Amino acid sequence: MSLNTFKVATRALLVNKSRTFLTTLGIIIGVFSVVMLTGLGSGLQAYVSDQFEGLGANTVFVSIGQVFDGEGSFNRGSVGQILSGNKFTLRDIERIKRLRDYVDEVTYFSTNVDEAEFSDNTTPVIILGTLANYPEAIDIDMASGRFFNVNEERSGEKVVVLGDGVAQELFDQIDPVSRKIRIGNQNYRVVGVAAKQGGGFGGPSVDDYVYVPYTLTSRIYQDTDITQFSVKIKSAEMIPEAITAIENELKRSFEEDEFSVFDQSQLLSTINNILSMLTVALGGIAAISLLVGGIGIMNIMLVSVSERTREIGLRKALGATPNEIMIQFLIEASLLSVFGGLIGLGLAYLGAWALQPIFPIKVTLTAVLLALGVSTAVGLIFGVAPARRAANLSPIEALRYE
């Protein structure tokens, strides 16, 4: 029976091809958006995790303010605390450096924004004033040349390391090493170019950074505020102890709630929490379109039942039982949604493939199964009402129907 009913249902859909397509369009769009949007969310999550893992497993971050709110999320008040004017002094940092049992390197930085210039090319840059040990603390590879050294750092020489994006903008094909560029109203000598890191989603990325000795930027930009610094710990196992030691040291200058000490895993899990919520929210929004698609199917199936009243009456007269009629219409409804779901999925894969070069999109199996499952369920659920109506038609009334 089922195979025959299946064929009958398929035939009915093929008879009205354009309507069948228009009905499935709702589901196509629904599944497409669910898969795409959750794909964007998951992709973003994977990308961000990747970026943070690059910060180094042995690194501990110290920041002014309470960064986390204790519930797996960032503390919204922390920006205010940073703006409160609290800052770390070089003396605080010296004290941390002296925790030699744990601490390998301490690096810190300040950021400023300015314009860089070489011959006729200009580009906005983020100037990171930092120490010579920054590449070891933060895992930066060099594409050419070298990072500035301790001597250059201490004497505040006008040397600069370019991010890959800045190098491309200013120099294009030319090798920038040893060339002079202008940033703001100062001339700098390029000593190296950092390897491309990618990302940034259209906003500033680390490729738009230039690295300059801290002593130099603090002089030029009159900015010596240190609100964050990174501590490289000797081994990953020591991190919990090291965090306690650093906290104890800082409590001498600050109240307990005026600073935070955390490692990459804590930062990562918090960001993951937030991005998971984002993914769910995106999926939820997309699911609404799936629901609307389902209502579209119900609508068309109801129209189809009343249009085909005579046909239903005839089938019943010829021996179709109410169940057989019901199953025929249920199969029609679920075929519409499964068919739409598959097309939507195909389009989503195509879309993901097309977006891949500019956005880290990741279509997960869970999202695919969920979208297909939900679209099939939608077809079945919204198909029940029309199918019942068809099944309960009296054959005489139906045959008389004009």
Next chain:
Amino acid sequence: MAKTTETVKAILELKQVSKIYTLGQQLIPALNKLSLKVCEGDFVVIMGASGSGKSTLLQVASMLSQATEGEIYLKGKNVTEYDEVERARLRNKEIGFIFQQFNLLAKTSAVEQVELPLIYAKVAEEERRERAIEMLKKLGLGDRLANKPGELSGGQQQRVAIARALVNNPSIIFADEPTGNLDSKSGAEIKKILIKLNKEGKTIILVTHDPNVAKIAKRQILIKDGQIIKDVRTDGKKCH
């Protein structure tokens, strides 16, 4: 008229059957304690003015609708209390329908139209097709197998419908004004087919108000106010 009366088995029997429709508060009796025996091989025509109850009689006798009162026997079996599923199976197996409007499915080929009852009889696909083609050939439509209703004349469409009615080899054929939508030439053609089918032994119950069609039957029944007021037999048979 023949002196010896041949006795034949009753294939369909209605005993004191009433059908009452409710219209709001009003009760409308369409059949009023009507009794009728139809025998194997009968060709019965039911006539009557509109509103006389002839269509209701056809619906009740053909298992399309349920009687309010009385009993119905088909091939000796009491089918009065059959539920909807049992009646669907019964219609599929024992009853063939021919309608005034043909009731063919749109955009569906002649073969597929004829296959429909066999689908619900769960006949395997290959056999289904074979039987449908054979039946269409028998009705002179061997060269129209793949044609859809829009590509067939009225007479051809009704012949497809007759093939559909016959394909599952039913015991009784019910025809409701089968020539009502046809020109006289096609109508005559259909009448000839019905006569031929009856000669081959098929029991036919035909509802019409066209006296020219009524003439072809061997038994004429006249209905008024839900009761039989005249029942004339010309073949000398007797039912028991």
